[in-house]
Amino acid sequence: MVRIKDIAKEANVSEGTVDRVLHNRGGVSKKTEEKIKSILERRNFSINPVASALAMKNNHSIAVLIPEYNETDSFWKLPYLGLLKASEEVKSIGVNVTYFKFNQYSRESYLETFNRLIETKPTAVVLVPMFLQETNLIIDELKKIEATYVFLNVDVEGVDSSAYVGQDSYMSGYIAGKLMKLGVPNGFDCCILQTSTSTGDNQAILKRVKGFKDYFNTSQDENVLHELKVDSFSDDVQLASSVHQFLENNPNIRGVFVPSSRISAVVDVLSDVQKQSLCLIGFDNTPQNVACLKNGTVLFLISQKPFDQGYEAVRIVSDHLVKNKVLKEKLYLPIDILTKENVDYNDANQLMFEKDLNQ
Amino acid sequence: MVRIKDIAKEANVSEGTVDRVLHNRGGVSKKTEEKIKSILERRNFSINPVASALAMKNNHSIAVLIPEYNETDSFWKLPYLGLLKASEEVKSIGVNVTYFKFNQYSRESYLETFNRLIETKPTAVVLVPMFLQETNLIIDELKKIEATYVFLNVDVEGVDSSAYVGQDSYMSGYIAGKLMKLGVPNGFDCCILQTSTSTGDNQAILKRVKGFKDYFNTSQDENVLHELKVDSFSDDVQLASSVHQFLENNPNIRGVFVPSSRISAVVDVLSDVQKQSLCLIGFDNTPQNVACLKNGTVLFLISQKPFDQGYEAVRIVSDHLVKNKVLKEKLYLPIDILTKENVDYNDANQLMFEKDLNQ
DNA sequence: TAATTTTTCGTGTGCGAACACGCAAATATA
DNA sequence: TATATTTGCGTGTTCGCACACGAAAAATTA
Known part of the structure; x- marks a missing residue:
């Protein structure tokens, strides 16, 4: 050296x-x-960043504002693990990362948690901007203290941010459309299945749906595209009746696209025959979804690479703080196409880290 | 503090x-x-990790033995860039990486380059084990000096290594089979197109072919699988005549699988009509292949994630040296399915690094 | 009690970079 | 030519930790 x-x-x-x-x-x-x-x-x-960090008494701090997770609602676990992995790596160059978790269904929790965060006076903030109005308040505060802040996973239109780390939702929906065309025989129909009311990340879902529709419209073959809106994915009974009734009324349907992460809930209410005959495409490698993929019910899942999102977010921010690298406005992660066969390989990285963590 | x-x-x-x-x-x-x-x-x-890292001044050295690359034969550029990126990161924790490039078509070059490498007395070695017999000699030497060594990209059966970083070739072929079934209408045929003689990485190609065939055999639908072997992908004229003759004799063919990285060479000799009607699936995101993907000629490419292979190889070795982490015997990287639409997002990482490099 | 061994601990130096202080040489001013 | 001012650069200290060397204190032996 x-x-x-x-x-x-x-x-x-x-x-x-x-x-x-x-x-x-x-x-x-x-x-x-x-x-x-x-x-x-x-x-x-x-420059040796370690010696530099020591001499400068570098003490950058990144605060992360992210939804909490539990067993049933585990989506945010993977971004969190990715954040943790990066945190470990950057610790040696004088960057400290702290976490603040909020209830993703409560605006109050979101704001209140942020208030605790801001008291620690971080030099930079990584946040999941769940609620539009509250996010605007938050951004105002962050601008006052001149902190750089990047949005994680959720991209908010019309709010200027230092950067966004996540997926290009439109394109991921577009690709779902392409895969659906491949999975559904010519002359048959398919449908988009979503909730009528959505929380937080509905921006992403809307964009996915738009991408999906656009692929269908530009493509030559004629498949009719239906739409079904249900009240909730959590209410099994009601979901089952809605879906069954809809499929009976539209017997020509051979494909179902679920633009949220809840396709496993749909699988749970399908009959064996329906599982066999339908081409199912959904989002996100939650344990439940992966199970559906592995038993062959779901043909494709599109992954947002949640682990990598967390990892990259911390990396780019700390590179920015320490090495003065410019923040790229949009850091789009790969749009992963998961199948029964390749899903295990895709999880290997995060699994390895998780194992290390428990030792 | x-x-x-x-x-x-x-x-x-x-x-x-x-x-x-x-x-x-x-x-x-x-x-x-x-x-x-x-x-x-x-x-x-x-403990303040910054000061600690500085004081410990680890001084491990990793030597890398890898094929050289040029414009026409650029496959090894990406692993090299990945290696470079990781090298930069680990430099600050006292790990030094040096490179030794050999001519991938020459056994002499392989051995001679290794001899130069071994004189530097590295603590660990990352190598691409191109030639079986010579690799055995190399392994003997490495065992003598008790260096840990990991195989990159090419997995050699029957030779024990500390670890392998690369793709599960069998499964990647298997997935290619699945995608082919989706792309080819029922009742039509497809074929596997490869050279009769292969160099170096033919192990990987053989395994891919096996995986591909296995998927075809286990699947219910009946599509006939043909095989065409050509002398070389470099001789345009001969390749063209072989392919055209073969397709004329087998008019039922609607899909072509090229298990090597040279599918673009095949595309170059196809007529527009053939490009339209055939479902083409190949390997590796070389610039030429990506061009074919983008103009819609090739439906899917399977990526080995060469950049990540290089990156991970150096990371796991240095984590092993510095933090005493155990080396996982097989580090299989994700099997990426590339389409016209998602290919740009997959390259973003390495492109960003390449840009940084040129500044 | 003196001599020897063992246990316990203090001191000093180095890691590589950041930055303040201040001296010498070069240039300007009288 | 003597003095003042700027420009260019060397030196020394600091950051917090790791580790070697050796000294004082305690325990053992003669």
Whole structure:
């Protein structure tokens, strides 16, 4: 590893001078500056971030505002694990990450948790902007203290943010449309199944639906696209009756697209015959969904790569804080197509980390 | 932030003593140890990882043996970039990575390059085991100096390694089979197109073909599977004549599977009508292949995630060296299904790194 | 009690970079 | 030419921790 000392020796100057050109602090003659710069280039020097962090007494802090999770509602576990993994890595370069979890169904919890967060005076914030109105309040506060903030998983239109880390929802829906066309024989229909009222992330769901429809409309083959809206995915009985009635009225349907993460709930109310004959496509690798994928009921799941979202969010923010890298406005993660066969490989990374965590 | 110095003062001992109990190095009386431990607990002390990392100055070295690349044969560029990215990250924790590139078509180059590598006495080696016989010689040498070594991209049967980082070739072929079934209408045929002689990574290709065939055989629908072997993908004229003749003799064919990374060469010799009517599935996101994907000629590409392979290989080895983490024997990377629509998102990571590199 | 061994602990140096202080050389002013 | 001012640069200290060396204190032996 090349050190400042090495560069200084080679240039016949002192370490202080090298330091000056590195941080272009001025006070160096043109000639020696050029000389040093060329040596830096040639030796491919880069500042040792660890020593730098120590000397600077770097104490960046990233605060994360994220929904809490439990067994039944485990979607937010994976982003959290990804955040944790990155946190561990950046600790050694002087970046500290703290977590604040809120109830994703409560606006009050969202705001109240943020208020606790802001008291710790973080240098940067990663947040999941669940509620539009409250998010605007939050952004105002963050601007006051000049904290950089990035949105995680949920992209809010019309609110300016430093960056967004997540999926391109429109395109993921578009791809779902393509896969659906492949899975449904020509001449048959399919339908989009969603709740009439949605919480928080409905922005993403709307965009997925739009992408899905757009693919259907641009494609030559003629398949009719139906829509079914249900009250809730949690009420088994009602869901079952809605779905059965709908399928009876539209016997030509061979594909069902569920743009939320709840396709497993739909599978639970289908008969064996229906499971066999329908091409089911949904979102997110929750344990329940993965189970449906593995037993062959669901043909494709589209993954948002939640683990990677958390990981990347912390990485880009800390690179920004420590190395002054510019924040890319939109960091779109890969749109993963999961099948029965490849799903295990996709989870390997996070599983490995989880295992390490428990030791 | 509480420092060792603070603890020492409070306990009326020197920093050295606190250090001893922190790392239980021994040589501390029971009484003072207890006292210090309780203070550590009470003050909620934790080692400053930044200072710790700096002071430890780990000095591990990883040597990488990998094929060289150029414009026409660019496959190995991406693993190399991934290796580079990881190298940068681990530099700050005292791990140094050096590269040794060989000509992938020359056994002599392979061995000769390794000999240069081994002279640098690395603590660990990442290598692409191209030639079986020579690899055995290499492994013998590595065992002598007790270096840990991991295989990258190519998994060699019957040779024991510390670990393998790459794709599960069998399963990736299996998935290609599934996708092919989706893309080819019932009642039509498809074919596997490969060279009769293959170099280096033919192990992987054989396994892919096996997986592909297995999916076809287990599936209920009846599609006939043909096989076409050509002399070389580089000889346009001959390739064209072979392919055209074959397709004329088998007019029922609607799908072509190319288990190597050269599907773009096949596309180049197809007529527009053939491009329209055939379902083409291949491997690897080389620039040429990605172009075919984007213009709609190729329906799916399966990616080996070459960038990630390089990245992960260095990461797991350095985690092993620095943090004593156990090496997982097989680190299978996700089997990525690439389409026209999602391919851009999949490359984003490596593109970003490449851009940073050029600044 | 003196000599020796063992236990227990303090001191000092280095890791690589950041930055303040201040001296010498170069340039400007009288 | 002597003095003042700027410019260019070297030196020394600090960050918090790891680890080696060796000294004082305690325990053992003669």
